[in-house]
Amino acid sequence: MLNAVARNKNVHYLAVEIGLYLIGMAILFTGCAGVDPVVKIGLVGPFEGRHREIGYDVVYSARLAVREINENGGIGGHRLALVALDDFGDPEIAQETAEALILDPGVVAVVGHWLPETTRIATKYYTEADLAFVAAGSEPFDPFDPDGLPVDFQRAYEAVTPFDEVAGPMAGPAYDAFGLVIEAMRLAASSEGTISRESMNESLYGLSYKGLTGQVNAVNIIE
Numbered sequence: 293m294l295n296a297v298a299r300n301k302n303v304h305y306l307a308v309e310i311g312l313y314l315i316g317m318a319i320l321f322t323g324c325a326g327v328d329p330v331v332k333i334g335l336v337g338p339f340e341g342r343h344r345e346i347g348y349d350v351v352y353s354a355r356l357a358v359r360e361i362n363e364n365g366g367i368g369g370h371r372l373a374l375v376a377l378d379d380f381g382d383p384e385i386a387q388e389t390a391e392a393l394i395l396d397p398g399v400v401a402v403v404g405h406w407l408p409e410t411t412r413i414a415t416k417y418y419t420e421a422d423l424a425f426v427a428a429g430s431e432p433f434d435p436f437d438p439d440g441l442p443v444d445f446q447r448a449y450e451a452v453t454p455f456d457e458v459a460g461p462m463a464g465p466a467y468d469a470f471g472l473v474i475e476a477m478r479l480a481a482s483s484e485g486t487i488s489r490e491s492m493n494e495s496l497y498g499l500s501y502k503g504l505t506g507q508v509n510a511v512n513i514i515e
Contacts, residue, residue, distance in 0.1 A: 328366055331487045332373045333358065333473055334393040336404030336414070338381035346406050349462035350428070351376055354403070356452045357470035367474070368481025375399060379410050386410035390417040400492045401476070403428050403469045406462070424476075424492045426510075428469045435461035436505040445504055468503030472510060475501050 335354045339347035358372045366372065375393065379386040386405050393399045394417060402418060405411045406429035418425035426433070438446070438459040445467070449459045473492075476499055480491035499510045 328369055328371045330373050330398065331370045331400050331477070332375050332396065332398045333470065334399045334402035334404070335374060335376045336379050336386065336389045336402065337406045339378040341380045343381040343407060345460060346462050347378070349460040350406065350466035352449055352453050353463045353466035354470050356448055357467055357474065359452065361474060367477045368487060370487055379405055381407055381410060383409050383413040386414045387417060390414040394421040394423055399423065400487055400489050401426065401473045403473060405429070422493060423489055424496050426469050426473060428465060432508050433465040433469045436464040437461065438463055441504055464505045468505050468508045471503050472499060472501060472508050475499060
């Protein structure tokens with residue numbers, strides 16, 4: 293039943309509540325709604341199926357990163373929204389989720405898909421659409437020992453989970469991937485005056501910053 297829904301080409305958004313109780317909606321606004329314009333960051337991963345532990349790791353880090361920005365006033369007058377879609381670790385569904393995000397003009401960048409086979413399929417579509425894509429799951433966003441993460445981050449991570457869950461090996465890399473996107477948003481807002489797909493592509497190119505897991509370079513950015 294779930295796969296039948298996910299594979300329906302007419303359903304462009306796969307609701308994260310399909311087995312993903314931890315978010316409960318496909319579009320997650322973290323922070324108050326307010327009147328500021330909203331820009332969206334896509335997150336795609338295997339939230340269900342045999343790779344679900346990856347999805348659980350990354351979605352909490354993504355939620356934390358977006359929440360922190362919104363609680364501090366957003367970026368360049370914009371609030372952030374997280375659009376989280378489940379590809380079940382399935383290449384065919386990965387294609388469909390990529391197409392869904394491409395169709396949403398509010399999505400200015402995507403982080404995903406965490407597995408080589410789903411990333412490979414989705415990359416083609418993001419590239420053709422000129423939608424900035426941070427390919428996560430491989431260097432520099434590969435597994436990282438959570439014991440090496442700052443204590444403050446681990447506490448904040450646990451606080452956004454429904455059952456005080458602890459960070460896993462993909463938590464740090466996911467937070468850093470979103471950190472890279474957020475740095476690009478700041479750069480786009482300051483240098484281009486707007487956060488758009490075009491300005492995000494320009495701002496992500498060659499970008500580097502110090503993340504939780506070490507120096508993060510935009511080597512896995514598909515534009």
